[in-house]
Structures are given as structure tokens and as C-alpha cells.
Amino acid sequence: MNQLERTLAIIKPDSFAGGHAGEILAMIEAAGFRILGMRMTRLSKAQAQGFYDVHREKPFFAGLVEFMTEGPVVVMALERENAIRAWRDLMGATNPANAADGTIRKKFGTAIDRNAVHGSDAPDTAAYELGFFFSGSDLA
Numbered sequence: 001m002n003q004l005e006r007t008l009a010i011i012k013p014d015s016f017a018g019g020h021a022g023e024i025l026a027m028i029e030a031a032g033f034r035i036l037g038m039r040m041t042r043l044s045k046a047q048a049q050g051f052y053d054v055h056r057e058k059p060f061f062a063g064l065v066e067f068m069t070e071g072p073v074v075v076m077a078l079e080r081e082n083a084i085r086a087w088r089d090l091m092g093a094t095n096p097a098n099a100a101d102g103t104i105r106k107k108f109g110t111a112i113d114r115n116a117v118h119g120s121d122a123p124d125t126a127a128y129e130l131g132f133f134f135s136g137s138d139l140a
């Protein structure tokens, strides 16, 4: 507990296209995260496949890659005490239908496969995902 930690967050194509990036950033800042790095980009198919490699065998993999490449995303390196858990709590449940009030997915997610934001789920995946988008010298 009380450990300063980093996690990788993505504003997914649905919430970016919907004009919710500003409000999501405000929620991130209000929750006490420090934004160490932030970049708008558009994922290639190969990048999306590589990023979600752990899901390669899942039935929803092709649809997930299609969705993540349909438009621009904003990738962020966030820092806070217990950042991985805290960011997943602020995101809400994977399926927006099950997400708690006050969470980003409750507010902006529209379906399990269009759920507004991404967050790393453990220290090892956070390290992999941060390195996927940022080099150490990019981070404030």
C-alpha cells in the first residue's frame, strides 16, 4: 500500500471520437493521477495485435483489433499510489452494463466491445504496455 506506481491508460477510439477525451482527462486529474506521458496516435493493425497479444486466441480478438484501429486513441503513462488498481477502479467493469456509477465506462462505454478506456491489469503488463508506447526518456 501507499506505493507510487505507473500504469498505461488508453482513451479508446469510441470515446475519443465521441468528444469525451477532455472529460476523461479531467476525471484522471481529479483522481490524483500525474500524467507522465501522453500522446495521440492511431494504431496500426500490427500494433493493436501486438498490444493485445494475450487475447490472440479469444473469439473477440479480431473485433477488438478492428475497434482499436478504427480511429485515433490517446495513450497515457499515469502515476499515483496504487495506480494500476486505482485506474481500473476509475474505469469500471469491462462490460459498461456492469460498471459502477461514477466510473468512466458507466459514463461513456456503450458495449463490452466499445468500452471507452483501457488500463493495465498487473505490474508486469503495465511494464510491457508502458514500454510499448513510451521510452523512459519520454516520461516526465
Ligand code: ATP
Pocket (backbone or CB within 6 Å): 055, 060, 064, 093, 094, 112, 113, 114, 115, 117, 118, 119, 120, 121
Ligand atoms: P482492457 O484490457 O481494454 O483495459 P479489461 O482489462 O477490462 O479491458 P480484458 O479482459 O483485458 O478486459 O479484455 C480486453 C478488451 O477486450 C476489453 O476491454 C473488451 O473491449 C474486449 N472484450 C473482453 N471480453 C469481451 C467479450 N466477451 N466480448 C467482446 N469483447 C470483449
Ligand code: MG
Pocket (backbone or CB within 6 Å): 119, 120, 121
Ligand atoms: Mg485487460
